[in-house]
Every structure is written in C-alpha cells, then in structure tokens.
Amino acid sequence: MRAVEVAGQFGLDRLRLADRPDPVPGPGEILIRVAAASLNYRDLLMVRGQYNPKQPLPLIPGSDGAARVVGLGHGVDRVREGQRVCPIFALSWLEGQPQRSTLRSTLGGPIDGTLAELMVVPAASVVVVPDHLTDEEAACLPCAGTTAWNALVTHGNVQQGDTVLLQGTGGVSLMALMLLRALGARAIVTSGSDEKLERAGQLGAWQTINYRTVPEWGRAAVELTGGEGVDVVLEVGGADTLAQSLRAVRIGGRVALIGNLSGARTEIDLIPVFMRQVRLQGVLVGSRAEFEAMNEIVSRDELRPQIDRTFDLAESRTAFEHMAAGGHLGKICIRL
Ligand SMILES: NC(=O)c1ccc[n+]([C@@H]2O[C@H](COP(=O)([O-])OP(=O)(O)OC[C@H]3O[C@@H](n4cnc5c(N)ncnc54)[C@H](OP(=O)(O)O)[C@@H]3O)[C@@H](O)[C@H]2O)c1
Incomplete structure (x- = not known):
C-alpha cells in the first residue's frame, strides 16, 4: 500500500x-x-x-x-x-x-x-x-469535529440562545460554527482577514470581528452582547489570545482551552477569573461516545463540514x- x-x-x-x-x-x-x-x-x-x-x-x-x-x-x-x-x-x-x-x-x-x-x-x-x-x-x-463538540456541549454546556466566540476560521472553529447552528446558539467569529469574515457571515456567524484591526476584540465582544459578555469562548489562539478571551466572557462563563496557535506560555491576570467566576476548561478531543453523540446531530440536521x-x-x-x-x-x- x-x-x-x-x-x-x-x-x-x-x-x-x-x-x-x-x-x-x-x-x-x-x-x-x-x-x-x-x-x-x-x-x-x-x-x-x-x-x-x-x-x-x-x-x-x-x-x-x-x-x-x-x-x-x-x-x-x-x-x-x-x-x-x-x-x-x-x-x-x-x-x-x-x-x-x-x-x-x-x-x-x-x-x-x-x-x-x-x-x-x-x-x-x-x-x-x-x-x-x-x-x-x-x-x-474525528479530531476537529469531536473537539468542537466537546468544547461546546460536554464542557461548554451551550444552550439555545447562547453566544459563543470562535477564534479564527480554521478547522476546529468552523466545525464549531456548523454545530452552533444545530444547537440554536449564535457565534461571534474573529479572524485576521476581512474576506474570511465575510465568508464566516455567509456560513452563519452572527457577528464578526477582525482581531488585527480590533486588537481589543474581547471588549468588542462584550459590547456586541449588550455589555454582558459571551457565554463560551473556544480558545485556539493560546498565549496571545487568552487575555482577550477572559475579557470577552460573561460572569459565570466558560473558556475552553483547546489550542496554542500563538504559543503555550503566557501570564494571565487571575482577578477576572475569580471575580467573574470564569471556568477555564482544558479540552482534549473526545471519546468514541462523544463522537457518536455529535454524529446524531450531524445526521439529524444533515450538517456538512x-x-x-x-x-x-x-x-x-x-x-x-x-x-x-x-x-x-x-x-x-x-x-x-
Ligand atoms: N485540544 C485538542 O484536543 C485539540 C484538537 C484540535 C485542535 N487543537 C488545537 O487547536 C488549534 C487550531 O487547530 P486547527 O486544526 O483548527 O488549526 P487550523 O485549521 O490551522 O486553524 C488555524 C486558524 O486559526 C486562526 N489563528 C491563527 N493564529 C491565531 C491567533 N493568534 N488568534 C486567533 N486566531 C488565530 C487563523 O484563522 P484566520 O486566518 O481566520 O485568522 C488560522 O487560519 C491548534 O493549536 C491545534 O493544535 C487542539
């Protein structure tokens, strides 16, 4: 072979x-x-x-x-x-x-x-x-889809009407965008490219932010949600993005730590984590059972990556x- x-x-x-x-x-x-x-x-x-x-x-x-x-x-x-x-x-x-x-x-x-x-x-x-x-x-x-599913559902407990911030337009983030439609939740998508953000809008993103032209995108996400902050962030950026993710998330919200595209080591301000009772949750892909649970929704709604x-x-x-x-x-x- x-x-x-x-x-x-x-x-x-x-x-x-x-x-x-x-x-x-x-x-x-x-x-x-x-x-x-x-x-x-x-x-x-x-x-x-x-x-x-x-x-x-x-x-x-x-x-x-x-x-x-x-x-x-x-x-x-x-x-x-x-x-x-x-x-x-x-x-x-x-x-x-x-x-x-x-x-x-x-x-x-x-x-x-x-x-x-x-x-x-x-x-x-x-x-x-x-x-x-x-x-x-x-x-x-298997990997990208199940990771997005676990971050949103198993660990993120995303409910209908929730708002989720997705970083960039790569594999995991766009699998999450696909799944959010089925979950009845809305997505704020960030990207370094306006063309990609336009495509993300066509694919169902509720709002988009260019993280290059809006470096304080965490604050922008809070404004888009009427001052409350988002329910869940899928953190794929890592070192350079975690601080803005902590700014973007609401009181009692969740940040799913998935990736480290910009690096794995950073300093974070712990005060917003405990003052706002933010949950930081590491995510490692998922099990066969979680993959199968995702597939039920993929089949039910005929979702396409x-x-x-x-x-x-x-x-x-x-x-x-x-x-x-x-x-x-x-x-x-x-x-x-
Ligand atoms: N924990 C796990 O189980 C697990 C599973 C799968 C993936 N991961 C990790 O998740 C990350 C994404 O994986 P992937 O396969 O989806 O990658 P990918 O398809 O290559 O996506 C990368 C995209 O992320 C965006 N990006 C890059 N740097 C960024 C930054 N500093 N801030 C915000 N967005 C940034 C860019 O989108 P734009 O061009 O739109 O800006 C880029 O195209 C990687 O670190 C990967 O190792 C972890």
Whole structure:
C-alpha cells in the first residue's frame, strides 16, 4: 500500500510517498481502506517535530480520516465489510474520562495515522459515517469535529440562545460554527482577514470581528452582547489570545482551552477569573461516545463540514504547506 511518511528527520521536506506492506487484521481488529483524510494543525506540528520531538520515525501522519471496512479479523461482529467508518482519534478512548494510556493511542503520532491507503484498527475504535456526508466531509469529523463538540456541549454546556466566540476560521472553529447552528446558539467569529469574515457571515456567524484591526476584540465582544459578555469562548489562539478571551466572557462563563496557535506560555491576570467566576476548561478531543453523540446531530440536521481545499495523496506536502501558510478557511482534505 501507499502511505505518506515523515522519515529520517522531521520537516515538511522529509515527507515522502512510501510503499509499505499491506497490514493484516488480527483478532478483534479490522482492515479499513482510507478514502479521505483531513489535516489538523497538530499534524503540521507533528511533521515539524514540534509536537513530540521524541516521536520515533518513520511516522505516517494524520489523525482524521474516513474509510471503508474491507476486512474483518477473527471474532469481529461490531461492523461489517463495506461499511463506511471513521477511526477515532484516540483508539483506546471509548467513553468517560481519558486515561494516561489514552494519550499513547492517538493516530498520527505516536500511532501511524490516516495518510495511508490501508489501516488496521481495533473494531471497537471506529464510528459509522453519517450517510449524507462525502468521504472528505466525513474525514473532518474525528479530531476537529469531536473537539468542537466537546468544547461546546460536554464542557461548554451551550444552550439555545447562547453566544459563543470562535477564534479564527480554521478547522476546529468552523466545525464549531456548523454545530452552533444545530444547537440554536449564535457565534461571534474573529479572524485576521476581512474576506474570511465575510465568508464566516455567509456560513452563519452572527457577528464578526477582525482581531488585527480590533486588537481589543474581547471588549468588542462584550459590547456586541449588550455589555454582558459571551457565554463560551473556544480558545485556539493560546498565549496571545487568552487575555482577550477572559475579557470577552460573561460572569459565570466558560473558556475552553483547546489550542496554542500563538504559543503555550503566557501570564494571565487571575482577578477576572475569580471575580467573574470564569471556568477555564482544558479540552482534549473526545471519546468514541462523544463522537457518536455529535454524529446524531450531524445526521439529524444533515450538517456538512466546511472544506477549504482537497489534495491528492501525492500532493500531501503541498497540503501541509497550504496549512502552514494560513490562508485556509475550514478543513484541508486529502483524497486517497
Ligand atoms: N485540544 C485538542 O484536543 C485539540 C484538537 C484540535 C485542535 N487543537 C488545537 O487547536 C488549534 C487550531 O487547530 P486547527 O486544526 O483548527 O488549526 P487550523 O485549521 O490551522 O486553524 C488555524 C486558524 O486559526 C486562526 N489563528 C491563527 N493564529 C491565531 C491567533 N493568534 N488568534 C486567533 N486566531 C488565530 C487563523 O484563522 P484566520 O486566518 O481566520 O485568522 C488560522 O487560519 C491548534 O493549536 C491545534 O493544535 C487542539
């Protein structure tokens, strides 16, 4: 089978298309033929060696994918051949809280990921794809979608009529924008680009703010909500954005700490956190049960993830460079 791997040393220039032996499913496992994958910022960091410098190489990157079941190991009756499935991000995390071992079972590092034509995964570690989705759309769900779902629903407790601030127009934020429509909540979307903000408006954002031209965007969000502040912030920016997120959130609101696009270390003023009883909640993707709960809503409302562009497997390096350039809006997909 063909797979994209980073070999020898980390770096986008080390990505190459390789031939690997076809994997064979053991007892309780299934063989899946990957139809599409999508990139996450994590994959870019992983390939550059910035996510886990100790990750052994070669590594097949990719945490998000959609596939078809093409072989069953002994004793498997949970899925059938021909079914469309998505492997879950952390193969051992089926429900409840993550365990320490959960972190060692994630696709695209440390375990080989979705940029491969064939994969073997435990039969328990897949979720059936909603019928209305294309393979590329389904490939946006496991990591980006489940993360957005958990930040909004499991941890954010977003209710109808709530206001949620989404930072930037990348994969996680636009998955959240899609889900907010179904939850009956309104979104304030920030971006560094007016063109992207116009697109976000067309995709259902209630209000938009350019974080470059309005550096005090937290205050602007408070003004948009009549002086109260937003119910929930999905914090993907990290170091440079957390202070404004704390300004934007209402008394008793929640800030879901998801990403660190601008860095992982910062000083924060603790006073607004306790004076306004803000809850800071770290979010790590989610379990199979949470992925399935999201899929019920995705199917019910026939939601479709926003895809920026799709590349062929052989163009994977260009796809990563496209992500690194930051011009994308929504998910970047790879067709296998
Ligand atoms: N905790 C978890 O389980 C989990 C899961 C998934 C992702 N993440 C993390 O979440 C972050 C986003 O991931 P992704 O895959 O959605 O990335 P992505 O698709 O590459 O999105 C990046 C976008 O974020 C915006 N952005 C960049 N720097 C920003 C800043 N300083 N302030 C506000 N917006 C900024 C930009 O949008 P504009 O061009 O519109 O400004 C950029 O296009 C990453 O840090 C990733 O590692 C964490």
